[in-house]
Amino acid sequence: MNVQFKHYQLKMAHPFGISRSVHTVQPTFIVALSQDGKTGYGEATQNRYYGVTPENLEAGLKALQSAIEAYPFTTPEDFYDNFLYPRLKDFRFLMAAIDEAANDLYGKLQGKPLWKLWGYQTDNLPLSTYTIALDSLQVMGEKLMEKPWPIYKIKLGTDDDLTIIKYLRNLTDKPFRVDANTAWTAEQTIKNALVLKDLNVEFIEQPMPYDSYDDMTKIKSRLALPVIADESARTEKDVKRCVEAFDGINVKLVKAGGLTPARRMLEAARELGLKTMIGCMTESSIGISAAAQLLPLCDYADLDGALLLKKDIANGVKIENGRIYLPKTGGTGAYLL
Numbered sequence: 001m002n003v004q005f006k007h008y009q010l011k012m013a014h015p016f017g018i019s020r021s022v023h024t025v026q027p028t029f030i031v032a033l034s035q036d037g038k039t040g041y042g043e044a045t046q047n048r049y050y051g052v053t054p055e056n057l058e059a060g061l062k063a064l065q066s067a068i069e070a071y072p073f074t075t076p077e078d079f080y081d082n083f084l085y086p087r088l089k090d091f092r093f094l095m096a097a098i099d100e101a102a103n104d105l106y107g108k109l110q111g112k113p114l115w116k117l118w119g120y121q122t123d124n125l126p127l128s129t130y131t132i133a134l135d136s137l138q139v140m141g142e143k144l145m146e147k148p149w150p151i152y153k154i155k156l157g158t159d160d161d162l163t164i165i166k167y168l169r170n171l172t173d174k175p176f177r178v179d180a181n182t183a184w185t186a187e188q189t190i191k192n193a194l195v196l197k198d199l200n201v202e203f204i205e206q207p208m209p210y211d212s213y214d215d216m217t218k219i220k221s222r223l224a225l226p227v228i229a230d231e232s233a234r235t236e237k238d239v240k241r242c243v244e245a246f247d248g249i250n251v252k253l254v255k256a257g258g259l260t261p262a263r264r265m266l267e268a269a270r271e272l273g274l275k276t277m278i279g280c281m282t283e284s285s286i287g288i289s290a291a292a293q294l295l296p297l298c299d300y301a302d303l304d305g306a307l308l309l310k311k312d313i314a315n316g317v318k319i320e321n322g323r324i325y326l327p328k329t330g331g332t333g334a335y336l337l
Contacts, residue, residue, distance in 0.1 A: 018134060026045055178203075289317045
């Protein structure tokens with residue numbers, strides 16, 4: 001395989017705020033693996049919360065470039081298990097970008113989309129939410145009205161979270177899903193869930209800190225709404241830990257380490273009776289198209305990352321009014337513009 005990479009600065013259509021940060025530009029890192037005239041793409045975004053920067057992504061890839069190019073690539077699973085994981089298990093964002101590219105390359109070499117190679121059906125894919133990021137009430141309301149959508153994901157994590165939902169509820173009757181991004185206490189989670197249920201909120205995503213498995217387990221039976229793990233569901237080993245503490249998990253490729261482990265996480269979660277969700281960062285259609293291959297394993301989807309950009313850098317999956325259309329071309333179907 002030939003290895004190439006490129007940095008991009010993805011400009012957001014609007015400032016994107018969550019409980020711990022706000023950004024207007026999202027740096028992202030694209031990895032390209034080529035073989036026999038085909039090129040597969042993968043993506044990893046900068047994320048200070050997880051200690052990921054453009055600089056350490058580039059340095060990590062350069063350190064492995066010659067070894068990757070010398071590896072006798074056969075299947076993504078072999079490449080992940082015998083090459084990527086032993087070397088990058090502690091740097092999952094980079095591992096994800098390389099694994100996504102390897103999967104995309106493999107699908108393009110086979111001439112089939114990944115979901116078809118995996119034997120999945122695409123008849124009943126979940127709709128994707130559209131995210132309303134934290135801002136002033138007026139701006140959040142304007143964002144919601146600007147984008148009519150069947151399901152909204154509302155970012156929370158302030159002292160006025162219930163006020164936000166009540167305000168937005170006056171603007172639409174569409175279902176909400178809320179994401180506190182670890183900002184609530186156990187007491188807040190219990191109280192907020194009770195109010196949010198009456199405001200047509202379907203579930204709460206990651207209300208408490210990522211390592212609060214014990215506290216979540218203690219309060220889960222007292223919650224009026226289901227809870228979905230995000231930061232608490234980073235890797236394969238976290239899935240079993242979530243069974244008693246959460247009702248489901250939100251898997252993101254960069255946290256999991258790529259398509260290969262993310263697929264295993266979702267399959268394990270389904271076997272354990274957990275609800276499943278595929279999520280994303282604010283990334284381009286490279287990362288979104290990779291994640292979308294796993295939609296047949298999911299009850300919920302949050303794949304609006306590229307829709308939040310001022311301008312995408314790639315083509316791939318299409319999302320219209322929440323409905324996700326998977327490309328029928330090989331791999332993930334994603335190409336750089």
